[in-house]
Amino acid sequence: MTASQASTDDARWEAMRRRDRDLDGAFFIAVRTTGVYCLASCAGRPLRKNVEFHDTRESARAAGFRPCLRCKPDQPRETLRWATVPTTLGLALVARSEAGLRLVTLGDDQAVLVRDLERRFRSARLTPDPAGLEAELRAVAAEIDGRGAALDLPLDARGTPLQQAVWAALRAIPAGTTASYAEVARAIGRPTAARAVAQACGANPLAVLTPCHRVVRADGGLSGYRWGVERKARLLAREAA
Structure with a gap:
């Protein structure tokens, strides 16, 4: 569903039920019982009768709602591009910000790897981009497989x-x-x-x-x-x- 298609309350409710990350920021969900407003992908599960929708966060705040502490709808949303590549150690998921590689994880199931990505970066805009990340995928797979070095790739790992x-x-x-x-x-x-x-x-x-x-x-x-x-x-x- 695109942002233009999520123009009715019913469409927005369905997007919220799916936790549609692509529509985060296209509208905001205000929950009367908790007094907070959320993104479409928020893990909260309010009842339909307790929900109202707002086009902007400013509108939600003007109606007396505060930002949800779980999905943090007021945080700037960074874009992370991601894709997976097969290696001799299983699938590798690679996620990159504008600054460099943010995440490289290993596993056997793409769906599990993607859920982990979503959990780690709840407030990011996650965009699959296998074509755009072709060079990074090739270099990471070579490093994992012992066929080359990816150490010249820019890294953007964040921590204390x-x-x-x-x-x-x-x-x-x-x-x-x-x-x-x-x-x-x-x-x-x-x-x-x-x-x-x-x-x-x-x-x-x-x-x-x-x-x-x-x-x-x-x-x-x-x-x-x-x-x-x-x-x-x-x-x-x-x-x-």
Whole structure:
């Protein structure tokens, strides 16, 4: 459904029932029982009798409604283009902002990967663009498959200063080698922050490009990996070879 087609209350109600992200910002849903206004894709499920629709957020505010804390309808909506590509480790989903790669995830089911993308970026405008991302997809697949390097691609991973420091340290670990969480903590000047390093590894949004798979326990054990310990073992074995 396009924005022009969502001009009636009935069409807007159906768009809200579908959580249609493409219509976020085309209109706003005001819920009388909670006093908030929302985007079309908001996860809230009000009753039809409690809903009214507004063309603009200004109209909703003038009627006494405040922005929903869940879908944040007043936040600027950044556009992220995304697509998937097959690799030897399963499907890779690649999402890019204007500044660079924001997300690279691994999985076996595109629908699951897309739901994860939507969960991570609830206030973004998500646009599938396999043709426009062809170069990025090719480079990321080559990096994952060990056929080349995607390290010259611009990155736009966002995190806390500690997370950014950890991710930079991970990218400095050479292929074929590993480091412990404690060693990474010392490398960033936070020798007592091994647990925080582990948490930053778990929050890494760029699978393989930021090689959190190269971080292991002090005894050499693989510990966890966001995209599956089996994938981590395969990556390390291939790099060691």
